[in-house]
Amino acid sequence: MTGPRTGAGQRRFSQVDVFSAHGLRGNPLAVVHDADGLDEETLAQFARWTNLSETTFLLPPTDPAADYRVRIFTTGGELPFAGHPTLGSAHAWLEAGGTPGRPDVVVQECGLGLVTVRRGERLAFAAPPLIRAGDVEPARAREILAALDLDPARVRGMAWIDNGPGWIGLELASAEEVLAVEPVPALAGLLKVGLVGRWADPGTAGKDVEVRAFYGDGTDFGEDPVTGSLNAGLAQWLVGSGRLPDRYVAGQGVRRHRDGRVHVERRDGQVWVGGDTVTTVSGTVRLPG
Template identity: 35%
Template sequence: MPRYTFYQADVFTDQAFGGNPLAVFPDADGLDTAQMQRIAREMNLSETTFVFPPGDPQADFKVRIFTPASELPFAGHPVVGTHWMLAHLGRIALTEPVTTVRLELGVGVRASALHVEDGRVTRVVMDHQRPQFGATASAEQVERLAHALNLSPAAITDTGWPVRVVSTGVWQLFVPVRSLADAQELGINRIDTGALGAIFAELDPETHCHDSVMVLTRETVQADADVHTRMFAPALGVGEDPATGSATGGLGAYLVEHGIVPATPPTTHLMAEQGLEIHRPSRLGIEVDGTPGNVEMVRVSGQVVPLLEGVLEW
């Protein structure tokens, strides 16, 4: 009878029952792709990770990431949470003040910096890919997008900022809105997912923006936050995501590239808040190297809280 131990933690938060929950299977040898997909569907979290010995000699571990519906090549809270959990389980030899660990992911080998105090990881800072900027939505597409999100077109166009596809590892669509109230009106049950998917296909025919959209506003709930976000990915089996590390990297690149926040070279430091509307408050640190027209690197950071452990057998 197959028997696998798993651990669950809340990522991008310093309190239990906040942030984005993640299941980690640290010893996944023997599981095939179909089994991992079934397990992720059973866990029913936005993502579940499976850890294997690395195939690439430059990596310390190989990690595969699954939503309830599909495998992802890269995602933020699974990378942050898996690093933290492996350190928590003693699988990583920690050196203060910073220990660098490299994971082999679907997008290649990516490094993260584990900040260590008194023998424990206090924060994980993950590298993203150099930003790539994709298609910008036309006026007609913005109008259709607004209706798909159940917003007035002015809620988007009044910002003066573009609706654009961006990637720092995963292509995603970024939609600015003029106010916190506009963002708070959103809800997965009010979204026309078919219309949204058609717009994804038009703007990004190859990956459909990985079927995900991040809505953002500079008006925030928390005084020390720089941006408020909501993330929807219904085609991936994730109605609303409480904390999205992959998209937050693209968000940082988007904000600096379009001058929505002033760049402070060499590194612009930002804080994003997410998940408040679904009672999973999350905080995601963003570091952006470069200036508009030359955004070189993005990093996303956060804290992790362990929550439970268990055994899956069948």
């Protein structure tokens, strides 16, 4: 269930702030409910029009194990999976009256398959398996260091942590070094790179590490405010290798004038990525179809 339509061409619409308990400090997500009947071009065009990092469209599931299906669009195209759209879509679906098959979890169907979202103090998704892991090719590594204007001596580790969007992760020596990075946009190319570094005093301002996410599509370059998929990949890499604890809070968004909090926990071998979700806009949107 995602709520009744209110008129010809009108569909329920939500805008959700993800990874923020108070709203306006996390990463916004546009959600269109009851999106069946909309063609591919309409989905892409509306996502470009919202001009947010992601827009999602809720649909009936095709897998009987799922509670709903979601399609995730950036302004440049469709993604098989993304983290803040998963939490924001689950929040919007539940708020609109969706009833999951199991009371403690919501099962989302997306391009990557089924993703479990745990309900509790806050929503948390089970990090999907990495589709690419391991060492980064030397030429690619040099390209990344040049684009981020980073001295190789400052990098403690670099690895593929791709769970759909194509992330590569870099561990730096400290949170301060993460915040000090000044990318060179002209060199960014098609990069999707995430940085992580520890705060010397864990729990500083309610966070243990600082994260930043950079992306380039060949024509544009930017920094994502708060990124669930990246934090999932970083946790699978660094918690799995013992370089981060089984439970921590990541801060992200400071350089984008945001203040997101990503709650990471590894339980019984499964990494969970959680965050607070707040609806900031609700109403209807008129779309053809």
